[in-house]
Amino acid sequence: MKHFLLFLSIIFLTENLLFAQANNKAQIKGKVVDATTNEALSFASIRVSNSADNKLITGNITNEKGEFSIAAPYGNYYIEVEYMGYKNTKTAKISLTKENPVIDFGNIKIEPSANALKEVVVQAEKSSMEMKLDKRVFNVGKDLANAGGSASDILTNIPSVSVDPDGGVKLRGSDNVRILIDGKPSGLVSFKGGSGLQSLQASMIERVEVITNPSARYEAEGMAGIINIILKKDQKQGFNGSFDVITGQPVNYGGAANINYRHRKVNFFVNYSIAYNIRPNVSSLSQERQSNDTTFFLKQRNNGTLTGFNTNIRGGLDYFFNDKNTITASYLYRRSKARRITNLRYEDYLFTNNNLTGISKRKQDEQETEPNSEYVLSYKKTYARKGQEFNAEIRFLDNWESSDQLFTQDYFTPNETIISSKSLVQNSLNDEFEKQWLFQIDYVQPIGKEGKFETGLRSSFRDMVNDYVVNQKNEQGQFVVVPGLKNYFIYDENINAAYAILGNKTKQFSYQAGLRAEWTDVKTTLRETNEVNPRKYANLFPSLHLTYALPQENSIQVSYSRRVRRPFYNDLSPFATFSDNRNFFGGNPNLNPEFSNVYEIGHIKYFEKGSLGSSVYYRDTDGKIERIRQVNALGFATTRPENLLGEQAYGMEFTSQYNLAKWWKLDFNFNLFHATIDGSNIDKTYKRETNSWFIRQTSRFNLPKGLDLQIRGNYEAKQKTVQGTRLPLYYFDFSASKDVFKGNGTLNFSILDIFNTRKFRSITEGSTFRTEGSSQFRRRQFNLTLNYRIKQSKGAGKGKKLELEG
Numbered sequence: 001m002k003h004f005l006l007f008l009s010i011i012f013l014t015e016n017l018l019f020a021q022a023n024n025k026a027q028i029k030g031k032v033v034d035a036t037t038n039e040a041l042s043f044a045s046i047r048v049s050n051s052a053d054n055k056l057i058t059g060n061i062t063n064e065k066g067e068f069s070i071a072a073p074y075g076n077y078y079i080e081v082e083y084m085g086y087k088n089t090k091t092a093k094i095s096l097t098k099e100n101p102v103i104d105f106g107n108i109k110i111e112p113s114a115n116a117l118k119e120v121v122v123q124a125e126k127s128s129m130e131m132k133l134d135k136r137v138f139n140v141g142k143d144l145a146n147a148g149g150s151a152s153d154i155l156t157n158i159p160s161v162s163v164d165p166d167g168g169v170k171l172r173g174s175d176n177v178r179i180l181i182d183g184k185p186s187g188l189v190s191f192k193g194g195s196g197l198q199s200l201q202a203s204m205i206e207r208v209e210v211i212t213n214p215s216a217r218y219e220a221e222g223m224a225g226i227i228n229i230i231l232k233k234d235q236k237q238g239f240n241g242s243f244d245v246i247t248g249q250p251v252n253y254g255g256a257a258n259i260n261y262r263h264r265k266v267n268f269f270v271n272y273s274i275a276y277n278i279r280p281n282v283s284s285l286s287q288e289r290q291s292n293d294t295t296f297f298l299k300q301r302n303n304g305t306l307t308g309f310n311t312n313i314r315g316g317l318d319y320f321f322n323d324k325n326t327i328t329a330s331y332l333y334r335r336s337k338a339r340r341i342t343n344l345r346y347e348d349y350l351f352t353n354n355n356l357t358g359i360s361k362r363k364q365d366e367q368e369t370e371p372n373s374e375y376v377l378s379y380k381k382t383y384a385r386k387g388q389e390f391n392a393e394i395r396f397l398d399n400w401e402s403s404d405q406l407f408t409q410d411y412f413t414p415n416e417t418i419i420s421s422k423s424l425v426q427n428s429l430n431d432e433f434e435k436q437w438l439f440q441i442d443y444v445q446p447i448g449k450e451g452k453f454e455t456g457l458r459s460s461f462r463d464m465v466n467d468y469v470v471n472q473k474n475e476q477g478q479f480v481v482v483p484g485l486k487n488y489f490i491y492d493e494n495i496n497a498a499y500a501i502l503g504n505k506t507k508q509f510s511y512q513a514g515l516r517a518e519w520t521d522v523k524t525t526l527r528e529t530n531e532v533n534p535r536k537y538a539n540l541f542p543s544l545h546l547t548y549a550l551p552q553e554n555s556i557q558v559s560y561s562r563r564v565r566r567p568f569y570n571d572l573s574p575f576a577t578f579s580d581n582r583n584f585f586g587g588n589p590n591l592n593p594e595f596s597n598v599y600e601i602g603h604i605k606y607f608e609k610g611s612l613g614s615s616v617y618y619r620d621t622d623g624k625i626e627r628i629r630q631v632n633a634l635g636f637a638t639t640r641p642e643n644l645l646g647e648q649a650y651g652m653e654f655t656s657q658y659n660l661a662k663w664w665k666l667d668f669n670f671n672l673f674h675a676t677i678d679g680s681n682i683d684k685t686y687k688r689e690t691n692s693w694f695i696r697q698t699s700r701f702n703l704p705k706g707l708d709l710q711i712r713g714n715y716e717a718k719q720k721t722v723q724g725t726r727l728p729l730y731y732f733d734f735s736a737s738k739d740v741f742k743g744n745g746t747l748n749f750s751i752l753d754i755f756n757t758r759k760f761r762s763i764t765e766g767s768t769f770r771t772e773g774s775s776q777f778r779r780r781q782f783n784l785t786l787n788y789r790i791k792q793s794k795g796a797g798k799g800k801k802l803e804l805e806g
Contacts, residue, residue, distance in 0.1 A: 040066030178222025
């Protein structure tokens with residue numbers, strides 16, 4: 001497979017390079033700026049037409065800096081610049097010859113279309129998705145389904161990303177994805193990984209970046225890639241803000257405010273959200289087990305509610321010493337309180353699934369409090385030379401979580417007569433603490449006209465503890481410790497890193513090569529049993545990105561990176577969840593890191609009415625971490641992470657946008673992949689090959705009188721796992737929005753999971769058991785959201801506002 005992909009890559013690149021060399025011998029370049037403010041205009045359309053017959057020859061769009069570079073054959077042309085809200089601008093005739101192969105227009109200044117007005121506000125609304133060769137950027141405010149939801153809901157609606165019932169996030173089918181907030185680790189995703197995002201309101205988020213093959217600039221953690229969530233913050237002079245009020249069913253009440261005030265050199269920003277929700281959930285499990293030539297059956301049904309009250313506040317200020325030096329200080333506080341009540345019913349059968357032998361009922365009542373604090377101090381300096389930049393940051397995370405659970409369980413005969421002597425009462429106390437210091441500096445030095453050198457240092461010091469105990473009431477009515485279920489787990493992690501990246505561009509070809517070195521020192525300690533497990537290792541993580549601009553608005557990129565997944569706190573902590581006394585989930589203190597080599601070929605084609613992105617990728621993973629389920633002779637199941645020998649996965653992905661009409665826009669994402677998993681070190685039968693695919697399609701309709709409608713369909717095909725199969729999953733969402741209050745507000749109504757079909761189903765098999773499970777932790781949801789804006793356009797938080805002086 002490796003040789004096949006390499007061969008395919010060489011053919012593909014060679015073909016396009018030869019095509020480019022044969023057809024493009026000259027170059028047109030320049031930069032598009034606002035005629036009044038000189039602000040660069042990104043994503044402006046550039047058309048190159050034959051001066052003789054006005055026939056379109058080629059074209060492109062400007063990048064984020066407003067720059068463009070277009071290859072064209074020798075000949076006589078003119079170029080035309082188009083940008084929403086601006087006058088179309090046409091240049092004089094130019095001639096490309098062998099003697100004059102490069103035409104550089106420098107700055108092309110274009111004027112607003114409403115030039116006579118004293119002030120014109122042009123809504124240059126960004127697309128909901130911007131495709132770039134190294135990442136995809138999703139402007140989440142444009143997605144109607146996000147209104148009233150959480151950060152977890154936003155990720156559910158992003159191509160290539162899926163979210164499981166517990167809030168775990170997967171990218172292209174892999175759960176080893178690194179989630180960052182504003183480009184850095186955050187307390188919002190600390191203790192529980194992606195599940196912590198369920199308490200972050202969607203209204204606080206500006207955009208999400210998906211980076212499938214990161215460069216050495218980013219930490220090496222995250223085999224499948226990085227998801228970077230950018231929170232809202234503005235820097236326009238004066239006061240502006242937006243406010244949201246949310247109501248929904250099942251119960252989903254909330255509010256949010258995003259406020260910004262800038263006066264000369266000082267910019268203040270505050271984001272606040274509050275939410276109260278009740279989420280009903282159901283799940284079921286059926287298990288067949290063989291022991292000593294006897295067959296046992298278990299039928300389990302669970303139902304419950306999770307009542308949550310969450311608040312988030314993030315505030316700070318930017319101080320501009322001058323136009324080249326800025327210091328930023330911010331503070332984020334999140335407090336989450338939850339009460340979880342779950343009723344579990346177990347039915348035991350012998351020999352056949354009709355021969356009922358006993359029933360037991362268990363109730364979990366959990367009170368959970370989780371406050372998180374985050375302090376950030378950063379400094380940015382720019383220099384006279386364009387592109388030269390220095391950044392430094394100090395970040396401190398202070399998080400803790402307290403969980404107090406009470407369990408009651410009663411046993412019954414098959415005719416549901418209670419057996420009082422077997423009743424039991426238990427409680428579980430679980431306190432977790434985390435403190436982390438993060439120091440980082442980055443420097444960028446331009447080289448020549450197009451090149452640059454980047455370097456940086458990063459140090460992270462993290463200390464975490466888990467104080468855990470399970471007690472059971474004895475005959476005297478006193479709670480005593482359950483043997484083996486009391487300990488104090490300590491996790492110390494120190495990671496130091498340094499990186500360097502060199503990049504340059506020559507005509508249509510550009511490259512970026514980087515190397516990152518990371519030194520890891522991790523130690524876990526179980527205080528009660530005095531088990532100490534130290535790990536120290538150093539690793540190099542190279543990365544390479546090669547890009548070639550092809551004619552007719554095409555670009556292609558080949559990339560490579562080495563990634564790591566280090567076992568984290570929850571992976572290593574041996575304590576098992578105790579809410580379900582038939583199925584336990586815990587960590588493995590002996591877990592080792594997994595390493596992956598990731599290869600990808602990406603291509604982008606721009607059309608007049610849309611764009612198409614495609615990629616072919618391959619991941620070769622050693623020591624893959626996978627959760628393995630084991631069932632003992634008494635029928636109790638334990639699931640914990642183990643290191644498999646490895647996994648090889650390859651696939652292809654297509655992402656497109658197309659404006660079928662002025663009132664109808666289509667977004668499409670399709671991912672097809674094949675994986676070979678080798679877990680024969682755990683069990684000789686744990687070898688799997690699987691083919692699976694994922695598809696998502698969104699249609700957005702802009703109707704008269706400011707009414708917008710959106711319909712989205714999702715389908716995930718079944719996928720084999722190392723122990724069984726994850727069954728197909730599908731669901732549909734509907735949203736509608738209408739402008740109110742003379743355009744200062746927007747009313748949004750959404751139905752998530754219209755047909756209530758978003759159920760996670762799986763089959764897990766071992767040598768002595770077969771388990772079928774189904775769960776639905778998020779039922780069909782109705783949300784109604786009102787957004788009101790002060791001195792912001794409709795696209796604030798959705799797009800980009802340009803204020804033009806005419």
